[in-house]
Amino acid sequence: MNALPTPTPARQGAALRFSRVTKLFDTREGDEVCALDDFDLTIQPGEFVAVVGPSGCGKSTLLSMAAGLDTPTAGHVSIDGKVLTAPHPESATVFQADQLLPWRTVLDNILLPLGLRGKLTREHHEQAEAWLRRVGLAGFGNKYPHELSGGMRQRVSLCRALIQHPRLLLMDEPFGALDALTREQMIADLQSLWTSLGNSVLFITHGIDEAVFLADRVIVMSPRPGRIALELAVPLPRPRRWKDALQDPTFHSLMATVRETFQAQGVLQV
Amino acid sequence: MMSTSAIPRDPSTPSAPATTRGGASLQPENGRSALAQGAPANPYRTDAEREALRLQRRRRQRLYKLAAPTLVALLILAWQLGAAIAGLSEFILPTPFATLQRIGADAPMFLRHAWITGLEVVLGFAMAVVLGMATALLIFYSRLFEHAVYPILAGLQTVPKVALAPLLVLYLGYGWGPKLFLAGFLAFFPIVVSTVLGLKSVDPGLVNAVRSMGATPRQIFFRVRLPAALPNIFGGFKVGMSLAVIGAVIGEYVAAEKGLGYLQLQANASFDTTLNLASVFIIAIMGSLLYCLLAVIESKFVFSRSTSR
Numbered sequence: 001m002n003a004l005p006t007p008t009p010a011r012q013g014a015a016l017r018f019s020r021v022t023k024l025f026d027t028r029e030g031d032e033v034c035a036l037d038d039f040d041l042t043i044q045p046g047e048f049v050a051v052v053g054p055s056g057c058g059k060s061t062l063l064s065m066a067a068g069l070d071t072p073t074a075g076h077v078s079i080d081g082k083v084l085t086a087p088h089p090e091s092a093t094v095f096q097a098d099q100l101l102p103w104r105t106v107l108d109n110i111l112l113p114l115g116l117r118g119k120l121t122r123e124h125h126e127q128a129e130a131w132l133r134r135v136g137l138a139g140f141g142n143k144y145p146h147e148l149s150g151g152m153r154q155r156v157s158l159c160r161a162l163i164q165h166p167r168l169l170l171m172d173e174p175f176g177a178l179d180a181l182t183r184e185q186m187i188a189d190l191q192s193l194w195t196s197l198g199n200s201v202l203f204i205t206h207g208i209d210e211a212v213f214l215a216d217r218v219i220v221m222s223p224r225p226g227r228i229a230l231e232l233a234v235p236l237p238r239p240r241r242w243k244d245a246l247q248d249p250t251f252h253s254l255m256a257t258v259r260e261t262f263q264a265q266g267v268l269q270v
Numbered sequence: 271m272m273s274t275s276a277i278p279r280d281p282s283t284p285s286a287p288a289t290t291r292g293g294a295s296l297q298p299e300n301g302r303s304a305l306a307q308g309a310p311a312n313p314y315r316t317d318a319e320r321e322a323l324r325l326q327r328r329r330r331q332r333l334y335k336l337a338a339p340t341l342v343a344l345l346i347l348a349w350q351l352g353a354a355i356a357g358l359s360e361f362i363l364p365t366p367f368a369t370l371q372r373i374g375a376d377a378p379m380f381l382r383h384a385w386i387t388g389l390e391v392v393l394g395f396a397m398a399v400v401l402g403m404a405t406a407l408l409i410f411y412s413r414l415f416e417h418a419v420y421p422i423l424a425g426l427q428t429v430p431k432v433a434l435a436p437l438l439v440l441y442l443g444y445g446w447g448p449k450l451f452l453a454g455f456l457a458f459f460p461i462v463v464s465t466v467l468g469l470k471s472v473d474p475g476l477v478n479a480v481r482s483m484g485a486t487p488r489q490i491f492f493r494v495r496l497p498a499a500l501p502n503i504f505g506g507f508k509v510g511m512s513l514a515v516i517g518a519v520i521g522e523y524v525a526a527e528k529g530l531g532y533l534q535l536q537a538n539a540s541f542d543t544t545l546n547l548a549s550v551f552i553i554a555i556m557g558s559l560l561y562c563l564l565a566v567i568e569s570k571f572v573f574s575r576s577t578s579r
Contacts, residue, residue, distance in 0.1 A: 067482045087484045099479035103497050103573030112493070113483040164483070 013046035013200035014090055014167035016066055020075035023061050035061045037225035038075070043168075043200050050203040050211035052258060053221030054267045059204045062226070063172045066202055067093045079168060089117075092166035096173040098153040100145040100160070106132070107141035110159045124163075131159040135189070151182035158190070162197070169194075169201045175210065187213060188242055195239055212236075212254045213245055220261045230261045364544040372548045380533075384552050387529040390446065390518035391511075391560065394453025398510055401454070402461030403503075409462070410469045420466070427459050432517070435524045449521030449529070456517040457510030464506025468499030497573070504568040511564055515557040530556075 021039040024032040035058035043049045053059045064070040065077045068087035076083045079091065092113070100109045110128040111120055132138055135155040145153050154174060161169060174190075175183040187210050194201060194214075205211050211218045212234055220230040236250060245251040262268040315323070346366050353365045360368065373380055405423075409416045434455075438448035472495050480494050522531025530549045537546035 064478075069478055069482055087482050089484055093479070093482045095475060095479055097475055099473075099476050101476065101480075101494065101497070112480070116480075116483055116485045116489055116493075 012167065013044075013198060014079050014088075015045050015081070016043040016168055016200060016202060017041070017078045017081075018062070018065075018075070019078065021062075021065065021072040021077060022074040023058065023065070023070075024073045034225035036072075037227055039226060039228070041219065041228065043202055045167075046198050046200055048194060048201040048203065048214060048216045049219060050205055050215035050217070051219045051221060052205055052208060052211045053226065054223050054262070054265075055206065056224050057221040058224060058226030059221055060172055063093070063170050063202065063204045066168075067091065067170050088168070090164075090166055091168040091170060092161035092164045093170040093172065094154075094157050094161045094174045096176045098145065098150075098157040100153055100156060102145055104144075105141065106137070106143050106145065106148070106156050109145065109156060110163055113160060113164050127163055128159070131163055132156075134193070135159055149182075151178055151186060154178060154186065155189075158193075162193075167199050169199050171201065171203045173205055174203075176206070183207075183210070184242060190214065191238075191240055208255050208258045212251060212258065213240060213242070218254070218258060220258055222265050223267060229265055230258070232257060361541055361543050364547050368544055369547050369551060372544045373551065376545075376548075380548065380552055383528055383530050383533050383549075384556060387518055387522065387531065387553070388556055388560075390449040390521070390529065391453055391514045391556070394450045394455075394518060395457050395511055395514040395560075397450065397454040398457035398461055398514065399507070402458045402506075402510070403465055405458075406462045406465035406469065409466050423459065423462055427463070431455055432520045435520050438521070439525045444525045444527070448524060449518050449526070452521040453514040453517035456513035460509040460513065461503075461506045464502045464509070465499065468502030468506075469495055471502065472498040500568075500572045501574070504564065504572055507564050507568075508561060511560050512557055515553065515560070519553060 018039050018041045021036055022034070023036040024034055027033055039058075039062070041049075041062075051059050051062060061070065065072055065084070066079075068084045068091070071085070078084060079088045100106075101112065104112065107125070107128050110131060111124055114120060114124050129138075129141060132141055135158060137152060137155055137159075140148065140152070140156075145156070148156065154177075158174070175186050178186060191214055203211070203214060212232075213236075215234055218230075218232040218234060219228055220232065221227070222229040232254060234254060236245065236248065259268060349363075350365045350367055353363050364372075405419070409420050432452065435448065435452060438451055442448045442451060476498070477490055477494055480490055485493065518529070519531040522529040523535065526532040526535075530553050533549045534546050537543070537549065
């Protein structure tokens, strides 16, 4: 059905595991602040897990530990059973800000992670072009990031992650900085893209709707120190579409459950 | 009732479109509808008007571009005529024309001295770049070094370093030493400060993103930190270059046997004001050329939004 070349066949997703992870941060006064407390979570191979929580609940800390950018104070984070001490070569991260290098063209930005690992080939260029086509940005390869809209830049950022063929995709509020309409489109596109890829995803967000719409499982976090307040399986069939979801009572009741949990936690007071 | 509007409309404008192109008022005035007063004036420009506007804007741009060169030409002309009218002697203020004539007449001699001064400036500047950037890297990567050295460097910024010149003759002799040292020493500070500033201003999110791709510290430096810092670094280079010219010339004032500064001292001794002024001209031109050279290199290697396609 899809006439565009698929860059590479899907691979088995990776298993990500947080085992009794505690993360303390030192403050300027010499005190410690607990961002995560005895946190346990396992993401199965190929599973899409969304973590929703109020700001400051440690969800971004969770992601930066999974990305190998930060280490737990106690406990450990592992990918496929191997304890993480540095960024894992088979994981890729998309951040809230697109984090594209402004002095590189779109194409060179996408090729950056491959260029860090070895010499770039013509094949790599073709892959980058293919990914650009895949996210609807064919012909934008020679543009600079500042010439693109926020949504387009975030698509490029997604290409830069996906060209690494990650078995684990980490996303830190990737649509948090986008306007409502662009965000909705990006969520839908990510959903259909992911169904064809089959990698595992840890998706950090504060958007209840996008968490429920995208994920197989939604983890609701408590305010600091972050603990799991609720774990919620999302039984909605895939592929999912907004127009179906918005009419689906299951979708609404799941969103209500998440909301009620926030209310019980005192995060939402309405 | 096929097309009932949700907004109640004035009955006097039954068929008026909700809006019109120009945004003419639909509010009835004195009981008469806007449409009843005739079609609103067309607010869009005609093609001829648009063309005229474009031409006018282009003319403005040309005027702005010519403003500075014209002013310079006028000032030189005023100097040329003013000196003649006031009857100033060549000993007090030579005219620009006479100065240029002198440069032309003694071109090989000027070139010889300019070459020496230029070499002092460039070598001193190169030393400042190497030492300045190395110092900046140490400051950036070592907290202890930063705390030990940076306050001292910042403090020294305010000290008039040219005051060292006579001492330098004592320590480094009459040759290249004092000139290179002074040129390099003056250029060193802005280069260190701007490089540190540039490296520090790199978005940590960008560094983290590249680190998450498994980049080594070396890759992070060359692919993220350095390119991001280059605009700042070049700012420091430009300031440093103009200071290096000052340093070299002051070094020559104190003790020298060649160079444009030396030429000025010779001119003073023999009351040759034209020679003196000609040297100033050449120093100024040399400084500008070196500055432009840096600007050209910058435009080739440093990303800026206006030069990107």
